[in-house]
Amino acid sequence: MVVEVGEGWRPSSSLTSRWSSLWTRDPEPEVMPTCAQVGIGFVPFSPLGKGFLTGTVDPATSFQEGDIRATIPRFDAEHLPANQALWAWPETGTARRT
Structure with a gap:
């Protein structure tokens, strides 16, 4: 996965998104599987x-x-x-x- 930074694209090794087992599960259907597929880590923000x-x-x-x-x-x-x-x-x- 690559992300646009300034005037170009850079490889990404991780993605941070809000995720919590009770409050916000939005990343689960698309973001987390995509991260797994392309080999980048998913770092939950505010898991508690x-x-x-x-x-x-x-x-x-x-x-x-x-x-x-x-x-x-x-x-x-x-x-x-x-x-x-x-x-x-x-x-x-x-x-x-x-």
Whole structure:
């Protein structure tokens, strides 16, 4: 795979794209297979959902000024409970199997 840079094309050894198992799976149907086919690496950006999937975000969490997460709807009080239910599912599913 090559990418256009300035006035020419350059070979690429990796591609970085946002990808997370629960939030953004857009690269899976086309980008990831293409990377595998042409032999370049896929480097996920934000695989833990900007920290959400680490289990450290709860309703008491406040973000410092300038933290991008303060502007993302999944972190606001209205959406947080539903999104936490998504995060809890793999954890409880794993606990049941062990």
